[in-house]
Amino acid sequence: MNLLGIVESVNSFTYGEKPNDLYILRSHDGKQPLGYVVPDVAKELNKFPNVFQVDDDLVQIKISSNLDTIEKRNRGFKEVADSLNESGFIKGWRNELFIIHYPAHEPYVYLERAFSPLLGIVMYGIHANCYIPKELSSTGEIQFWIPRRSKTKSTHPGMLDNTVGGGLGHPFGVFDTLIKESEEEAGLERSFVKKNAKAVGTVSYTLCDKQFNYGYELGLIQPEVQYIYDIPCDESIVPKPNDNEVECFHLMSFEEVWTNLLDEQFKPSCALVIIDFLTRHGFVNSENEPDYVEILAKLHRLPPFPLR
Amino acid sequence: MNLLGIVESVNSFTYGEKPNDLYILRSHDGKQPLGYVVPDVAKELNKFPNVFQVDDDLVQIKISSNLDTIEKRNRGFKEVADSLNESGFIKGWRNELFIIHYPAHEPYVYLERAFSPLLGIVMYGIHANCYIPKELSSTGEIQFWIPRRSKTKSTHPGMLDNTVGGGLGHPFGVFDTLIKESEEEAGLERSFVKKNAKAVGTVSYTLCDKQFNYGYELGLIQPEVQYIYDIPCDESIVPKPNDNEVECFHLMSFEEVWTNLLDEQFKPSCALVIIDFLTRHGFVNSENEPDYVEILAKLHRLPPFPLR
Known part of the structure; x- marks a missing residue:
């Protein structure tokens, strides 16, 4: 699937007027x-x-x-x-x-x-990608720490994910949640994350979530906002599964991430976080991606509700 | 003015239904x-x-x-x-x-x-910020090359601007326009820009442009898309006015940029490009900016028209 198709498969709720029966x-x-x-x-x-x-x-x-x-x-x-x-x-x-x-x-x-x-209220989460910049990488090219979700997870078992991800539950703030989830899901030390994680924006979308079947053809309508962090690191930092959410972490080249992305191996919402990373870092740009403007707008949807 | 106010002063056209007489x-x-x-x-x-x-x-x-x-x-x-x-x-x-x-x-x-x-069709342009990352800066902190617009410009004379900016006119592509405008407006060598400019996304908004007075209270309605580039450099790279668009370039610290931003010294659409930079680089984040999510969504508006 192409990038716009991936974005639209997640940000799948209609723009413009809502369906009459919603x-x-x-x-x-x-x-x-x-x-x-x-x-x-x-x-x-x-x-x-x-x-x-x-x-x-x-x-x-x-x-x-x-x-x-x-x-x-x-x-x-x-x-x-x-x-x-x-x-x-x-x-x-x-x-x-x-x-x-x-x-x-x-x-x-x-x-x-x-x-x-x-x-159908706005739900918030954090997502972070641990990556090794090319200047710190033994291959001379950027590498990404990509986990595979546990086969026993109820949602998207066995799919690829972002290094860290989690919902924003009371009473935790955004950065607190990042620190907590980085430890729980990837075994990353709090001090390391505090020092190296960089806030780089949000990804927001409204999905029609068919995994919840309440008889509505679109599925439940869910506006979501993900706070995004980049965590640059060197090869000495090795995330490890620390709970039962993740099966294992793989160090992937850009080409492996790209192939897996187009092959729909990533959990869909996590694919959007990867696409956001690739646009911010110049891998996806106006010269190689015809739908560049539409992709960037559709990665940043404004929910018509009051925000956090 | 706060950041959301600045964004909304540019992305000023209503979300939701259009005015009946438009x-x-x-x-x-x-x-x-x-x-x-x-x-x-x-x-x-x-x-x-x-x-x-x-x-x-x-x-x-x-x-x-x-x-x-x-x-x-x-x-x-x-x-x-x-x-x-x-x-x-x-x-x-x-x-x-x-x-x-x-x-x-x-x-x-x-x-x-x-x-x-x-x-009121979608108009496209490029904007780039030349900056000195802290690891290359003699001050140990990030610095920005900020031009002051010529006092003779018909629009926003004497205001602060992005290092490079320009409209996308036929037959030039996006990256071509960046190279061309970098030379014309800032005297930056083509080879330097080609090597160092990094595509980092877009900023898109719809403004009610009161500078064109055609009797309509909102002004003309203009959807605009700006392709954004970061150009990291060291202090040996000094942009210079090369046509009559720019009066002079100043090397500014983060604090100077921040003060000028809140003080509305930047040309409004250029202020959005600065805010986008500050969000991508972690200066503005969920911990210090209450309107973070709304700002990011409103920096990336989807025009309801076919795109380039």
């Missing part, structure tokens, strides 16, 4: 769109009218006006999530809290991570 | 939106019904169905541009050709550069 989650004051909810989930949320007021005519789900403090919203969302977990409607309970922000930067409600995709 | 320029087959046209320009184009069919009810301007080859379109657009130039409606004739693409990557019509803003 519900918008709205704040308790009715003012602010917060997420995308598919019809079968809306039907389920309709069973909890004290928390979610489902309006089929307006195709929206308003958080109850009574939930006018963060404490009340936390309680309301927890009741619904617990109930949907017991009934088996929520899959893969994580016991980890994600946050909806409203207004921007202000926590509006804390909710179970596994409940978040059902509400 | 016309859409459409291809001769009626299928493809190509640009934004403000009402007073639409009224003027209505005088050329063989080229532009203005429909006030649909709020669109269709290129005449008869113009079904690029040669016919080139001739038609030239007639209109020449006439509007004679009447003084087009200002600042450049005698340089820009291109509308349709389908993506295919030239659809060549038109005078000064006519392009009136049609």
Whole structure:
């Protein structure tokens, strides 16, 4: 597949107007769109009218006006999530809290991570690539530390990944999460990551996630933002699997990364992080990539919701 | 002003639905939106019904169905541009050709550069920053070669700029334009630029350009894409004004660039290129910039038109 095809396979939600049957989650004051909810989930949320007021005519789900403090919203969302977990409607309970922000930067409600995709709210994560710059590489060329995901992972088992990746759960900040996940997933020392990791931007997209089947042809609609770090290192730094997320790490040349990328061997969202790296480092440019402008715009989508 | 404010002062056209009175320029087959046209320009184009069919009810301007080859379109657009130039409606004739693409990557019509803003088509340019990385800098810190625009320039006289910048005119490619403008504007040798310039992405935005006053409160609507290059160098490389565009070049520390940026001393679109640099190099990051995600998304806007 070509690069634009890979980007569009992840950033797969339509630009322009939303599908008519897709519900918008709205704040308790009715003012602010917060997420995308598919019809079968809306039907389920309709069973909890004290928390979610489902309006089929307006195709929206308003958080109850009574939930006018963060404490009340936390309680309301927890009741619904617990109930949907017991009934088996929520899959893969994580016991980890994600946050909806409203207004921007202000926590509006804390909710179970596994409940978040059902509400189509913006989800945040960090991704980092450990690489050996050519001036530090024994081959004289850039090399990348690429892990293969464990065959027992529930999502994308056995696929290639970024050196480090993870969701942003309460109460951890962005850089904290990077440090924590670098240790947990790749056995990288905290002091090494603190010193060498460089913030280089974000990748943001909205996917139609078919892995969650709630009867909607597109799958759940999920806006995601990944905070991206480059971690340059020399060959003395060898990431090692430290939990059961990763099977092993391989040192790959640009050519190996490139072949695996076009061959769709990377977990799709991780492929976007690789493409972002390749554009920032000049490997992919206007002279060798006809879809350059479109790829870069589609790697940086603005969700129509308040942001972290 | 804060960084998000600077970005939004340039990427100032509304996200979501367009204003009701803003016309859409459409291809001769009626299928493809190509640009934004403000009402007073639409009224003027209505005088050329063989080229532009203005429909006030649909709020669109269709290129005449008869113009079904690029040669016919080139001739038609030239007639209109020449006439509007004679009447003084087009200002600042450049005698340089820009291109509308349709389908993506295919030239659809060549038109005078000064006519392009009136049609609100996507315009392309290159911008580059020459900088001295800290490991090559006598101060031990990064330094930037920042020019001050000539006081006689018609747009943004006396403001700070990127080391190199220029529009992408036919028949020059992206990298060719970089090489050409680096020589013309900054006296940088072609061989040096060829060897050291690194493609690092794009900045794209849609501005409401009030400097062109055609009676529309927002100003003309202009989607722009800038191809961005970093040019690392040492202190032996000294850019010098080579035409009348630039008054002089200053070597600035990060602090000087930062102060001038927040103080709105940079030409606004150039400020975006500086902000993009600062995000890619870790100076602006999620820990020190609350609007980080929004800034990065708004630096990479997807125009709803076919791209180069």
